[in-house]
Amino acid sequence: MLVSDKNKREEDVKSPKWISFKAAMMLLLGTSLAILVAEPLIDAVDDFSEATSIPTFFVSFMVLPLATRCNETLSAIKMARQKTQKTVSSTLSELSVTVTLNNLLCLSVFLAIVYIRGLYWDFGSEVLVLVIVCIVMGALTSFRTILPLWTSVLAVLLYPLSLAVVYILHSIFGWS
Secondary structure (H helix, E strand, O other): OHHHHHHHHHHHHHOHHHHHHHHHHHHHHHHHHHHHHHHHHHHHHHHHHHHHOOOHHHHHHHHHHHHHOHHHHHHHHHHHOOOOHHHHHHHHHHHHHHHHHHHHHHHHHHHHHHHHHOOOOOOHHHHHHHHHHHHHHHHHHHOOOOOOHHHHHHHHHHHHHHHHHHHHHHHOOOOO
16 A cells, blocks of 8 residues: 555656646636536525525625535534644634635635626625734734634634624615
8 A cells, every 4th residue: 555655646746747737627626616506505695694684794704604614613623622732723723824815815816806897896894894804813823833812712703793893884884
């Protein structure tokens, strides 16, 4: 078994064209799957939102992250149960980096599409809150190897706080 693994690794290193082709095919497959499930997912969110009388924005930012990141969440909980400073800190760091990079990358791509296509945009408050949360958590967790407990408390509190700020900006100030 070890010999075949070693041969496979050597074969992969020797053929960078194959690696590039394989990576491109995986990206194409992933994009195709995203295209296939995007419309049904949007319909499901809209239907759930209508059935529960909860605004679509809140369903998108409360239910979908839990559903799509369930595997990462369960893995993080499993690691955190070890209750050592190193594992808890590593878990929080991993989650923080994942959330920050995912949000900023997706938002950047999305805003680029909106800008290039000249589409109407009516989500300024949501974007502002998202960018502020990403900057705050990114700044607090990027420069440390061991994260103190208050960092995790802040991360947990920023989620409902950001939803409340969006609600206040919409309801009280009428800003969207």
